[in-house]
Amino acid sequence: MDPVEEAKKLAAFAAVDRHVSKEHRVIGIGSGSTVPFVVDRIREQGEAVNRGRVFVPTGFQSQQLIVQAGLTLGDASQYPKIDVTIDGADEVDAQLNAIKGGGACQLREKVLAEAADTWIMVADYRKNSETLGESWKQGIPIEVAPFAYVAVLHRLAQLGSPTTAEQSTAVGAHGQVLTLRMGKAKAGPVVSDNGNFIIDAPFPREMMQRPAELLTKIKLLTGVVEVGLFCGMAKAAYFGNADGSVSVRQTDGSVQKVQ
Numbered sequence: 001m002d003p004v005e006e007a008k009k010l011a012a013f014a015a016v017d018r019h020v021s022k023e024h025r026v027i028g029i030g031s032g033s034t035v036p037f038v039v040d041r042i043r044e045q046g047e048a049v050n051r052g053r054v055f056v057p058t059g060f061q062s063q064q065l066i067v068q069a070g071l072t073l074g075d076a077s078q079y080p081k082i083d084v085t086i087d088g089a090d091e092v093d094a095q096l097n098a099i100k101g102g103g104a105c106q107l108r109e110k111v112l113a114e115a116a117d118t119w120i121m122v123a124d125y126r127k128n129s130e131t132l133g134e135s136w137k138q139g140i141p142i143e144v145a146p147f148a149y150v151a152v153l154h155r156l157a158q159l160g161s162p163t164t165a166e167q168s169t170a171v172g173a174h175g176q177v178l179t180l181r182m183g184k185a186k187a188g189p190v191v192s193d194n195g196n197f198i199i200d201a202p203f204p205r206e207m208m209q210r211p212a213e214l215l216t217k218i219k220l221l222t223g224v225v226e227v228g229l230f231c232g233m234a235k236a237a238y239f240g241n242a243d244g245s246v247s248v249r250q251t252d253g254s255v256q257k258v259q
């Protein structure tokens with residue numbers, strides 16, 4: 001197996017083994033490339049354990065994973081309280097703040113993170129940073145109501161006062177280029193599972209060092225539906241390493257190596 005894939009698998013398996021117990025009945029399944037390994041490990045807990053469980057997805061991808069694994073699908077509207085949610089991340093900082101939404105799932109992901117008694121992130125070593133924005137350069141994914149996207153681009157640029165603003169991009173005072181995320185095998189913008197657009201907005205390092213403050217400012221912009229900054233939510237983050245170990249980062253900043 002490719003070393004990065006192996007690292008994702010190690011992180012996912014370690015997180016499931018430590019946080020998904022037999023007693024858990026309602027389980028949130030996140031999005032991204034590490035999450036299939038989460039579902040594999042949960043499936044390995046056996047049919048008898050999984051028969052009595054319901055799995056709530058954060059989007060189309062995880063819904064498919066749940067169905068394909070033969071697990072019981074639930075909806076966030078039926079299960080406002082979740083025992084544990086395990087999710088991927090685009091980047092995690094030393095305080096367990098995270099950038100999420102590289103796959104445009106941040107709205108449902110945040111709903112499931114807030115609903116969960118325990119919210120855990122899993123990723124490979126490339127996502128483990130000191131400060132957000134160190135490795136994830138494309139910016140903070142921001143879900144916006146389609147009719148408001150140009151206004152939001154302007155407002156985001158103004159969070160550092162703009163020099164120019166066009167229809168699908170804007171340049172902020174710090175020179176950062178904010179863009180409307182475009183489809184790859186589709187003409188036009190990416191449309192989220194909720195029918196909204198995504199803006200990717202990079203911010204300078206000094207602002208990324210205070211992610212909770214930045215989150216509040218962005219969230220208050222009219223037209224913003226959800227921001228791909230998850231601050232102070234995770235109980236732990238599991239990172240698979242290239243050497244076959246797993247680093248577990250806790251809320252107090254401590255890091256433990258397992259395996």
Ligand SMILES: O=C[C@H](O)[C@H](O)[C@H](O)COP(=O)(O)O
Pocket residue numbers: 030031032033034035087088089090099100101102103104105106109
């Ligand atoms: O919107 C997508 C989610 O936030 C994912 O958890 C995140 O983008 C990580 O995805 P991947 O593991 O594919 O890099």
